[in-house]
Amino acid sequence: MSGFDLERIAIETSIDDIDFHNALGSTNTRAIELAKQGHSLPCLVLAKLQTAGRGQGGRNWIADVGSLTFSLVVPNVPPESKSLLPILTAYSVCQAIEAIGGTPSPSIKWPNDVLIENEKVAGILIENVSLQVETANST
Numbered sequence: 181m182s183g184f185d186l187e188r189i190a191i192e193t194s195i196d197d198i199d200f201h202n203a204l205g206s207t208n209t210r211a212i213e214l215a216k217q218g219h220s221l222p223c224l225v226l227a228k229l230q231t232a233g234r235g236q237g238g239r240n241w242i243a244d245v246g247s248l249t250f251s252l253v254v255p256n257v258p259p260e261s262k263s264l265l266p267i268l269t270a271y272s273v274c275q276a277i278e279a280i281g282g283t284p285s286p287s288i289k290w291p292n293d294v295l296i297e298n299e300k301v302a303g304i305l306i307e308n309v310s311l312q313v314e315t316a317n318s319t
Contacts, residue, residue: 197223205232207251212309221255266292269304
C-alpha cells in the first residue's frame, strides 16, 4: 500500500501517469527518464523515501521518512512563463498548507523555499529539460 490515494490524485488532477515508489534515488531523475521514454504528460513521480534528491546548485536534498517527495513533468511551458514557475509553485504550496490549516501561516523565501516559523518545510527545484525522444525510422 502506497499511503497515497493514487486513484483520487488521478481523478482530481487529471494526471493519468503516476509512478509510485516506496524508495527512490531521485524523483526528478526518474520523471525525466519517464518523459524521455515517451510516457504521457503530465507525469507524476511519487516516493515515500527519496535517497538521492537533488537541490539547487547540485546540492543533495535530504528527505526524512514521512516527507512528501515528488516530481511533476509538464509539457511545453512557454519560455516567458519559465521564470515565474518557482515563485508560483512556492505560492501554491503555501495556499495548500493554509487550506489544510492547523499550522502558522507559511511564507516564501525567494525564490523557491517555503518556511513555517522561519523553518524550511519545502524546497522547489524546477528543471527545464529538452525531451528529445529518439524514434526508429524504418525504410
